[in-house]
Amino acid sequence: MNLSKLNPFYKNKLKSVNFAYIGIILWAIIFSIILSIPVIYLFLKITFGFNLFVDFIFNYKILKIALNSILLVFLVVFLATAIALPLAFLNVRTNLPFAKYLLSISVLPIALPSYVMATTQIELWGPRGIVYDIISNFFEIAPLPSFYGLSGSVIVLGLITYPYIYIGLCATFRRFDFQMIDASRTLGASVSKTFNRIIIPLVLPTIASGSLLVSLYVLSDFGAVALLRFNTFTIAIFNRMYSSIGNYGVLELCSLVIVFCFIILFIESRSRTNSRYFSNSTSVNLKILDLGYWKWVILPFALLPTVLGFLLPVMILLYWLISGIFFETSFINVYEDLFSEIIGSVTISLISSIIITFLATVVVLIIRKKIRIISFIIEKTSYIGLSLPGIVVAMSLVFFTINYLDFIYQTYIVLIFGYLISFLPAALTPVKSSVSQIDPSLEEASYSLGKGKVMTFYNVIVKLSIPGVSYGGVLVFILCIKELPLTLILSPLGFSTLATSIWSSASEAFFMDTAAASLVLILVAGIPTYIFMSNNLSKKVGL
Amino acid sequence: MTKDSKILQIEEISFKYTKNEPILDNFSIDVNHGEFVTVLGDSGAGKTTLFRAINGLEKISNGYIRVDGNLMSSSFYHVSPEKRPVGTIFQDYALFPHFNVEKNIYYGLDKKNYDKKFVDEIIELLRVENFLKRYVDELSGGQRQRVSLARALVRKPKILLMDEPYSNLDKNLRQEIRRDLKKILSKIGSTVLLITHDSEEALSLSDKIGYLYQGKIIQFDTPYQIFHNPSHKIIAKSISNSNILEGISDGGKIKTDLGEFVIEEKINSGRKVNINVRPSQLSLVSSEEEYEIVEEEFLEGNQLFLVKNIKTDQIINVSMSGANNFFLGQKVGIQIINNYANMTNIS
Numbered sequence: 001m002n003l004s005k006l007n008p009f010y011k012n013k014l015k016s017v018n019f020a021y022i023g024i025i026l027w028a029i030i031f032s033i034i035l036s037i038p039v040i041y042l043f044l045k046i047t048f049g050f051n052l053f054v055d056f057i058f059n060y061k062i063l064k065i066a067l068n069s070i071l072l073v074f075l076v077v078f079l080a081t082a083i084a085l086p087l088a089f090l091n092v093r094t095n096l097p098f099a100k101y102l103l104s105i106s107v108l109p110i111a112l113p114s115y116v117m118a119t120t121q122i123e124l125w126g127p128r129g130i131v132y133d134i135i136s137n138f139f140e141i142a143p144l145p146s147f148y149g150l151s152g153s154v155i156v157l158g159l160i161t162y163p164y165i166y167i168g169l170c171a172t173f174r175r176f177d178f179q180m181i182d183a184s185r186t187l188g189a190s191v192s193k194t195f196n197r198i199i200i201p202l203v204l205p206t207i208a209s210g211s212l213l214v215s216l217y218v219l220s221d222f223g224a225v226a227l228l229r230f231n232t233f234t235i236a237i238f239n240r241m242y243s244s245i246g247n248y249g250v251l252e253l254c255s256l257v258i259v260f261c262f263i264i265l266f267i268e269s270r271s272r273t274n275s276r277y278f279s280n281s282t283s284v285n286l287k288i289l290d291l292g293y294w295k296w297v298i299l300p301f302a303l304l305p306t307v308l309g310f311l312l313p314v315m316i317l318l319y320w321l322i323s324g325i326f327f328e329t330s331f332i333n334v335y336e337d338l339f340s341e342i343i344g345s346v347t348i349s350l351i352s353s354i355i356i357t358f359l360a361t362v363v364v365l366i367i368r369k370k371i372r373i374i375s376f377i378i379e380k381t382s383y384i385g386l387s388l389p390g391i392v393v394a395m396s397l398v399f400f401t402i403n404y405l406d407f408i409y410q411t412y413i414v415l416i417f418g419y420l421i422s423f424l425p426a427a428l429t430p431v432k433s434s435v436s437q438i439d440p441s442l443e444e445a446s447y448s449l450g451k452g453k454v455m456t457f458y459n460v461i462v463k464l465s466i467p468g469v470s471y472g473g474v475l476v477f478i479l480c481i482k483e484l485p486l487t488l489i490l491s492p493l494g495f496s497t498l499a500t501s502i503w504s505s506a507s508e509a510f511f512m513d514t515a516a517a518s519l520v521l522i523l524v525a526g527i528p529t530y531i532f533m534s535n536n537l538s539k540k541v542g543l
Numbered sequence: 544m545t546k547d548s549k550i551l552q553i554e555e556i557s558f559k560y561t562k563n564e565p566i567l568d569n570f571s572i573d574v575n576h577g578e579f580v581t582v583l584g585d586s587g588a589g590k591t592t593l594f595r596a597i598n599g600l601e602k603i604s605n606g607y608i609r610v611d612g613n614l615m616s617s618s619f620y621h622v623s624p625e626k627r628p629v630g631t632i633f634q635d636y637a638l639f640p641h642f643n644v645e646k647n648i649y650y651g652l653d654k655k656n657y658d659k660k661f662v663d664e665i666i667e668l669l670r671v672e673n674f675l676k677r678y679v680d681e682l683s684g685g686q687r688q689r690v691s692l693a694r695a696l697v698r699k700p701k702i703l704l705m706d707e708p709y710s711n712l713d714k715n716l717r718q719e720i721r722r723d724l725k726k727i728l729s730k731i732g733s734t735v736l737l738i739t740h741d742s743e744e745a746l747s748l749s750d751k752i753g754y755l756y757q758g759k760i761i762q763f764d765t766p767y768q769i770f771h772n773p774s775h776k777i778i779a780k781s782i783s784n785s786n787i788l789e790g791i792s793d794g795g796k797i798k799t800d801l802g803e804f805v806i807e808e809k810i811n812s813g814r815k816v817n818i819n820v821r822p823s824q825l826s827l828v829s830s831e832e833e834y835e836i837v838e839e840e841f842l843e844g845n846q847l848f849l850v851k852n853i854k855t856d857q858i859i860n861v862s863m864s865g866a867n868n869f870f871l872g873q874k875v876g877i878q879i880i881n882n883y884a885n886m887t888n889i890s
Binding site: 177179180182183184185186187188189190197198201202 | 595598599600623624625626627629630631633634635637638639640641650651653694695698
């Protein structure tokens with residue numbers, strides 16, 4: 001019986017069932033499943049051997065690694081906050097000289113990959129490093145205490161990650177209404193009560209939110225802790241992968257890291273919901289604190305993070321480069337490989353960023369269609385990478401491909417797939433924000449002006465989303481070119497990139513050989529990262 | 544305490560930021576118990592500095608500030624803001640966004656030692672009891688104003704200091720809140736010092752107005768006197784757009800270029816005097832061509848015309864009802880419709 005003849009309801013229903021629609025739904029489901037492979041695989045493995053998992057994690061060595069990781073996270077967050085808090089205040093709300101420039105150059109340390117920061121800081125602070133050399137020229141001193149281990153890792157990661165807290169704090173201080181402090185004082189509150197009940201609660205959410213980003217960074221970092229020989233989860237995973245029989249414990253450790261990351265993300269999402277912490281004032285009191293002559297005393301301290309976190313590392317790299325060229329005979333071999341490493345890095349990152357950005361755009365368009373549960377599922381699975389450190393994605397893909405898809409193991413497909421899982425969230429955010437800003441009435445206007453679906457899609461959606469898509473593309477390119485553990489573990493044999501080349505020289509303590517690749521990486525990836533971050537800061541701070 | 548006892552005494556205070564011109568220059572004013580006094584002035588006149596000096600947020604370089612007879616500020620002495628018996632209403636109310644209304648109100652109270660009955664009375668009087676659990680971003684402009692008032696009043700301040708508390712409200716709400724505020728404050732018997740640039744607000748609320756100009760009070764008088772008998776051209780212009788006309792006395796009359804005006808005072812004939820003539824006392828006529836309309840603006844439903852004497856370039860303000868046919872650039876004459884004027888020392 002033809003239902004549509006009987007009832008107009010069925011007629012509309014049948015009309016709406018078209019193949020394109022079914023195609024989209026099917027594609028979305030398959031894509032979501034593919035993205036979830038690492039997590040699903042890990043958890044299935046763990047669930048089947050749950051008793052073994054419990055035995056494994058309640059073991060002295062593992063608890064020590066967990067403790068190391070947690071301690072590192074806390075200390076780095078503490079150091080990053082201790083740097084970011086006064087720096088943001090000084091740059092935004094005081095008359096510190098050159099504050100306008102300091103505001104943005106203070107973000108520069110973010111331009112350095114963690115493994116480059118580690119090599120240069122070791123050179124600087126090592127027992128017989130540059131600092132020791134300088135001091136020993138004037139005084140008779142014993143070698144400096146070892147920089148390796150916890151202390152070095154905290155300094156290196158603290159210097160790289162403080163901008164994550166600093167950027168948020170600059171925005172908060174810019175919006176901070178000093179009238180709140182005046183009001184508190186005139187209501188009888190002492191300076192300490194005002195600090196505890198007004199200033200701290202108004203600044204704390206920003207610190208919390210930045211600290212959680214820092215925590216995720218620290219928990220995922222591989223390069224710095226590996227070079228500084230501090231045993232955290234990522235190092236334990238890597239070492240077990242290449243040293244233990246049957247890779248015992250790798251999956252368990254990966255699962256443990258995911259649990260930690262989920263906890264951090266959960267706390268982060270809870271802290272983000274409270275937007276009540278900003279002043280409702282329409283004319284925020286933008287008072288600038290006059291530091292008087294103290295400003296010249298404070299200025300060197302405000303410059304210190306940028307000098308330590310960017311200027312000195314870059315100078316050390318340049319020093320290595322120049323002394324390598326002039327004084328090391330074997331140095332020429334390093335440069336023979338450099339060109340092929342640059343080509344390798346740029347090619348794989350470019351291809352990956354095009355694929356990932358294209359898929360991110362498709363995902364955003366499906367989310368925009370609001371196809372009930374499908375849009376929800378694809379959005380959530382696309383963000384899985386946020387909670388997975390690169391090394392965890394790499395390990396789960398290694399196990400999965402070895403066991404089920406051996407023919408793609410150690411091919412470019414797996415490498416790009418690893419990048420996709422990890423960096424899809426980074427591409428989604430800008431693409432989504434630019435597409436969501438497209439007013440639906442523009443599409444309606446285009447239809448009403450006689451354009452069909454294809455022309456409307458091209459003229460309205462495609463053209464208006466180009467800025468967001470290009471931004472997403474560049475962001476993914478930068479992340480791919482800097483990424484170490486994924487590239488190291490998933491690359492085909494013999495394939496070398498800038499990141500892996502720095503790693504192989506640095507892990508054998510040939511720091512001088514890393515100079516050229518590190519500088520290229522800072523130029524290609526670090527400086528654009530800095531530009532993005534400082535633009536983001538300018539938007540937030542309104543300069 | 545009698546109505547005449549001085550709650551706030553400000554004697555010749557000066558304040559300046561480093562290397563700058565003084566913002567307050569030998570400024571003095573007294574506020575008696577139960578009075579509502581307004582310091583009126585344009586932006587940059589030193590209003591905010593005065594506000595901050597009284598509540599202790601700024602130190603003064605000389606002079607004295609006393610509250611209820613007790614020294615609060617001098618060049619060598621400074622009571623910190625939290626120890627002053629001064630209640631403060633800030634321009635944007637400065638309500639704490641991370642506390643609800645109740646916590647905002649209780650913030651300034653000593654938890655172990657406060658007058659619960661009084662706090663409840665204030666909460667009831669200001670009608671805030673229905674939204675005590677709400678956060679500031681959930682309140683309307685009027686509600687915010689009442690909360691900030693309650694927060695200041697529960698501490699039983701000797702004087703309430705208000706810094707342009709209506710500047711960010713729309714006109715209708717401003718008028719409504721103003722009426723509300725006057726009722727509440729007179730019920731409590733508070734002594735208030737309002738600092739504002741809004742002459743309408745000052746005239747409608749105050750017992751006395753001090754006009755602040757370049758860091759000094761240039762007239763301190765009742766709203767009636769400030770409006771009808773301004774002592775300074777700046778005040779005449781800012782309060783009522785008044786014209787200061789020069790004339791020659793002839794018994795009880797003053798002869799001016801515009802025509803004859805009557806004054807109350809008896810002065811010798813032939814003396815040169817200045818009189819204050821409000822724009823509403825004059826009217827335009829199209830039959831003459833002695834003046835030219837050079838500017839027009841709508842004020843409270845009326846139209847204010849600035850007309851220039853073609854020969855002497857003298858500018859006269861004339862107010863007309865909104866429904867008229869005059870236009871910019873038109874040649875006109877001026878007619879006197881109310882010839883009672885006040886003498887003024889302003890030249």
